[in-house]
Amino acid sequence: MESGAFVGxxxxxxxxxxxxLSARNVRLTSADKRxxxxxxxxxxxxxxxxxxxxxxxxxxxxxxxVSFEIVMEEPLEMFRGEVEILDIxxxxxxxxxxxxxxQMVENMLPGSSFPxxxxxxxxxxxxTVAGYSIGPNGQFGLKVETEIDGSKIVELLLEKSLxxxxxxxxxxxLTATDGGSPxxxxxxxxxxxxxxxxxxxxxxxSKVYKVxxxxxxxxxxxxxxxxxxxxxxxSNAEVTYSFSNRVSQKMQELFILDQRTGEIRxxxxxxxxxxxxxSLDVQAVDNGSPTNxxxxxxxxxxxxxxxNAPEILLKSLSHVVPEDAAPGTVAAxxxxxxxxxxxxxxxxxxxxxxxxxxxxxxxxxxYKLITSDMLDRESIPIYNIAILARxxxxxxxxxxxxxxxxxxxxNDNAPRFPRPMDTVYVMENNTPGASIFTVTAFDxxxxxxxxxxxxxxxxxxxxxxxxxxxxxxxxNGTIYxxxxxxxxxxxxxxxxxxxxDAGVPPLSSSATxxxxxxxxxxxxxxIVSPSGQSGSAAVEIVPQSAAQGYLVTKIIATxxxxxxxxxxxxxxxxxxxxxxxxxxxxxxxIRTARRILDQDAIxxxxxxxxxxxxxxxxxxTVTINFSILGNVSDIYLESRNLVTNPEYNADIxxxxxxxxxxxxxxxxxxIILLIGIKCKQDRNTIEDYSSPGCCYRLDDSHSDxxxxxxxxxxxxxxxxxxxxxxxxxHHYAVCLSPESAKSDFLYLKxxxxxxxxxxx
Numbered sequence: 001m002e003s004g005a006f007v008g009x010x011x012x013x014x015x016x017x018x019x020x021l022s023a024r025n026v027r028l029t030s031a032d033k034r035x036x037x038x039x040x041x042x043x044x045x046x047x048x049x050x051x052x053x054x055x056x057x058x059x060x061x062x063x064x065x066v067s068f069e070i071v072m073e074e075p076l077e078m079f080r081g082e083v084e085i086l087d088i089x090x091x092x093x094x095x096x097x098x099x100x101x102x103q104m105v106e107n108m109l110p111g112s113s114f115p116x117x118x119x120x121x122x123x124x125x126x127x128t129v130a131g132y133s134i135g136p137n138g139q140f141g142l143k144v145e146t147e148i149d150g151s152k153i154v155e156l157l158l159e160k161s162l163x164x165x166x167x168x169x170x171x172x173x174l175t176a177t178d179g180g181s182p183x184x185x186x187x188x189x190x191x192x193x194x195x196x197x198x199x200x201x202x203x204x205x206s207k208v209y210k211v212x213x214x215x216x217x218x219x220x221x222x223x224x225x226x227x228x229x230x231x232x233x234x235s236n237a238e239v240t241y242s243f244s245n246r247v248s249q250k251m252q253e254l255f256i257l258d259q260r261t262g263e264i265r266x267x268x269x270x271x272x273x274x275x276x277x278x279s280l281d282v283q284a285v286d287n288g289s290p291t292n293x294x295x296x297x298x299x300x301x302x303x304x305x306x307x308n309a310p311e312i313l314l315k316s317l318s319h320v321v322p323e324d325a326a327p328g329t330v331a332a333x334x335x336x337x338x339x340x341x342x343x344x345x346x347x348x349x350x351x352x353x354x355x356x357x358x359x360x361x362x363x364x365x366x367y368k369l370i371t372s373d374m375l376d377r378e379s380i381p382i383y384n385i386a387i388l389a390r391x392x393x394x395x396x397x398x399x400x401x402x403x404x405x406x407x408x409x410x411n412d413n414a415p416r417f418p419r420p421m422d423t424v425y426v427m428e429n430n431t432p433g434a435s436i437f438t439v440t441a442f443d444x445x446x447x448x449x450x451x452x453x454x455x456x457x458x459x460x461x462x463x464x465x466x467x468x469x470x471x472x473x474x475x476n477g478t479i480y481x482x483x484x485x486x487x488x489x490x491x492x493x494x495x496x497x498x499x500x501d502a503g504v505p506p507l508s509s510s511a512t513x514x515x516x517x518x519x520x521x522x523x524x525x526x527i528v529s530p531s532g533q534s535g536s537a538a539v540e541i542v543p544q545s546a547a548q549g550y551l552v553t554k555i556i557a558t559x560x561x562x563x564x565x566x567x568x569x570x571x572x573x574x575x576x577x578x579x580x581x582x583x584x585x586x587x588x589x590i591r592t593a594r595r596i597l598d599q600d601a602i603x604x605x606x607x608x609x610x611x612x613x614x615x616x617x618x619x620x621t622v623t624i625n626f627s628i629l630g631n632v633s634d635i636y637l638e639s640r641n642l643v644t645n646p647e648y649n650a651d652i653x654x655x656x657x658x659x660x661x662x663x664x665x666x667x668x669x670x671i672i673l674l675i676g677i678k679c680k681q682d683r684n685t686i687e688d689y690s691s692p693g694c695c696y697r698l699d700d701s702h703s704d705x706x707x708x709x710x711x712x713x714x715x716x717x718x719x720x721x722x723x724x725x726x727x728x729x730h731h732y733a734v735c736l737s738p739e740s741a742k743s744d745f746l747y748l749k750x751x752x753x754x755x756x757x758x759x760x
Contacts, residue, residue: 002048004047007083010046010070012044014070016044016072018044021043023074024072024074025041026071028071029315030066030068032067036049055091055122057085058085060124061124062125064085064087065085067080069335069366071333073316076316078366090123092121092178093120093129093178093184094121095117095119095120095176101191103194103290105290110159113156113158116132118151118153118246119176121178126178126179127179130177130178131144132144132177133175135173139162140192142154142156142174147208148299153297154174168194172192173187195290200230201293202229203229203294204284207297208296208299213302214305215272219266220266221265221266223266224264225261228262228284228294228296235288236287240286241260244281244282247280251280272302273341275302278300279300280297282296283296305340306344306393306394308339309338309391310389310390311389313334313335314333315335316332318331318405321371321406323375331370334369336366343391349367351387351388352385355383356371357405358372369387384404385404386401413443414443414509415442415509416442416443418440423514424479425516426485428486428487430481430484436480436481439477439497439513443501448502449501452502454498454500456472457497462490468482477499479513487518490517494512496513497510519565521618522618524618526557527622529554529555529556530624538623538625540625541629542592544596544598546595548592548594550591552581552591554589561612564613567612568613570585571585571609572606572608574607575604575607576604576606583606596628603626606626
C-alpha cells in the first residue's frame with residue numbers, strides 16, 4: 001500500500017463522535033522506532049504514513065502485526081490497536097546461483113539422490129516456494145521433502161543408470177514455483193557431468209542436527225561438531241567441511257566452521273531478540289576426483305537470556321487528583337515493555353501496598369494507575385508512588401520509576417487476612433480448652449475504622465453446630481477447642497472466620513481455615529486371623545513331612561490408625577521350639593524354619609507379637625497351637641496338592657506303565673510254574689510204570705515205522721508213547737531200566753523168544 005492509503009476508521013471502530021475528536025487531541029504512539037501508520041485527528045481515519053512493505057517490517061515471520069496505542073485526552077483514555085500486514089505475492093522465487101554444477105559417477109545406482117540448492121522467496125505462507133519441476137528427460141527426476149521448519153528441500157533423483165561412453169553430460173532446467181495467485185517462478189540450470197571414479201559420497205552421522213544455544217554465548221563457544229564418513233580409501237575418503245551457498249553472509253559472520261574437524265563455533269553476537277532460531281546447511285566434500293558431497297542441516301534453537309530490563313513509559317500523568325475523586329479515577333497511563341520473550345518477557349508491575357492507589361491492567365503491558373479508596377488530603381497530602389516493574393527471568397531484572405501525585409483522600413479499607421485460606425494442624429486427643437490457632441486480619445484504616453472483631457460463619461461438623469467444637473475470641477482471633485478430637489471419627493473439616501471493622505458502614509472479609517486432625521497412635525493392632533474359639537488359642541495342623549519353608553498359616557491383623565501408626569510388624573515372642581518355625585516380619589506368614597524331625601514334639605505352641613510402628617508402639621499377641629500329623633495325613637495333604645500339579649498327570653502315566661509291565665511279568669512267571677508242575681506230575685506217573693524187570697511187547701505188524709538202512713544198529717532214542725512201523729514184521733521188547741526211567745527215554749531191543757514173562 002502506498003503512502004496515504006486508507007487503513008481503517010478509528011472513530012467508527014471505537015464509537016467516538018467526530019465533532020469531539022479534534023478537541024481530545026487524538027494521537028498514535030508506538031514502542032517501535034519506525035511508525036508506518038498515522039491517524040487524522042479531525043476524521044479519525046487511520047492511513048499509511050509511508051509505503052508498506054511486509055518483508056521490510058517483519059521479514060520471514062508468518063504473521064506480521066503492527067501494534068500501536070491510541071491516546072486521547074479530556075478525559076484521558078488509551079486504546080490498543082493492531083494492524084495485520086497481509087502478504088501479497090510480490091516476490092518471485094530465486095536460486096542462489098544461475099547454474100548448479102553436479103558431477104556423477106557412471107556406476108551410481110538408480111535411486112541415488114543429489115541435493116540441489118533450494119530457491120528463496122521473501123514471501124510467506126502460500127506465496128512462498130510451493131514446488132519444483134525439471135524439464136522432460138529420460139534420465140532424472142526430482143525428490144522434494146518438507147523440513148521441520150517448513151522449508152522444502154529438493155534433490156535430483158537418478159532414475160536410470162548412467163553410461164559415460166554414451167553420454168557424458170546433461171543439461172536440465174530446474175524451476176521453482178510459488179503458491180501465489182497468479183504464481184511466480186524462478187529457474188536455474190543444472191549442469192551434470194558424468195565421471196567414473198570416487199563412487200562414494202560422504203555421509204553425515206545425522207541428516208538433521210538439533211542444537212540449543214544460549215543467547216549471548218561468548219565468542220568461541222562450541223555449538224556442535226558435525227561428522228561425516230566416506231567409505232572410499234585414500235584421498236577419496238578425506239572430508240572437508242563447509243557451509244553451503246544457502247548460508248547467508250550474516251550467518252557466516254555469526255558462526256564459523258572448522259573445515260578439518262567439523263566444529264561449528266560462535267564468532268558473533270547471538271541476540272534472541274533479532275532471531276530465535278537459525279538454520280545452517282553444511283556440506284562435506286571428499287578429496288576424490290571428481291568430488292562427492294554430502295549435506296546435513298543444523299537447526300539452532302536460541303534460548304532467550306534475560307538481558308533486557310523492563311522499560312516503564314508514562315503515556316499520561318495527572319499530577320493533582322481531586323479530593324472527592326471516586327475510586328477508580330485514572331491518575332496515570334503506564335506502558336511497560338520488555339524486549340525479552342517467554343518468562344523473561346513476562347513483566348509484573350506493582351506499586352507499594354500501603355498507598356491508596358492500585359494498578360489496573362488494561363491490556364498486555366498497559367496499566368492504569370487508579371485510586372483504590374477515598375483519599376484524605378489531611379492524612380497524606382502527597383504520594384510518592386514507586387512503580388516497580390520486574391520480569392520473570394532468572395535472575396530477574398527490574399526497573400523503578402517514582403510518580404509524585406498530590407491528593408486528598410478519605411481512607412476506607414476493609415480488613416484483610418494475610419491468606420484467604422490457611423491450614424491448622426491439631427493432634428487428636430487434645431486437651432479441651434486449649435488454643436489451637438490464632439487468626440489475624442489487618443486494616444490500614446485509622447482509629448475506629450481499624451478496630452476489628454472476629455466471628456465464625458454458621459457451619460456444622462458431623463451434623464453438630466460448630467459452637468459444640470470450637471470457640472473464637474472476638475477480640476484477638478484466638479480459636480479454642482472445646483472438646484477432644486478423635487482422628488478415627490473426624491479427620492478434617494473447614495471453618496470460615498469473618499473479620500469486621502467498626503466503621504460506618506462496617507466492612508468485613510473472611511478467610512477459610514482447613515483444620516486437619518493428626519493421627520496419634522492410640523489403637524493397638526487387632527488380630528483378625530487366625531482366631532481361637534471360645535477364647536482358646538488357634539489350632540493349626542502341620543504335616544510331619546513338611547519341608548523347610550512350608551507355609552503353615554498367615555497372621556492377618558489390622559490397625560485403626562493410619563500411616564506409620566498402622567504399619568505392622570510380626571515377631572515370635574515365645575515358642576516351644578524356636579528353631580522349628582519362623583514368622584515374616586512384614587507379611588505375617590508362619591513357615592517351617594527346617595524339616596520336622598521324628599524327635600520333635602507333636603504339639604508346638606507359638607506366641608506371636610504384632611506391634612505397630614507408632615511412637616510409642618502398641619502391640620497385641622496371638623497364641624497358636626500346632627499339631628504335627630504323621631505320614632498318612634501327609635499323603636492325604638500332599639495328594640490334595642498333587643491334584644492341581646501339572647506334573648502329576650505325567651507321573652500317573654509312568655506308574656500305570658510300570659504296573660502293567662509288572663502284572664504281565666507275574667502272569668508269565670505263573671504260567672511257567674504251572675507248566676513245570678504239570679511236567680513233574682507226568683514224570684511221577686512214568687516212574688510208577690517203569691519198575692525193573694517189566695517189559696512190554698510191541699507187535700510191529702501194526703506199526704508204520706520204516707527203518708533206515710542202518711536199522712540193525714542201535715536205534716535212536718524215541719520218546720515214550722511214539723508209534724513206529726517197519727516194512728517187515730519184527731518183534732521188539734520195550735524195557736524200562738532205572739536209568740531210562742530217569743531220563744524219560746525208551747531203549748528198543750530185538751525181541752528173542754522164548755522167554756519167560758517178566759524178563760528182559
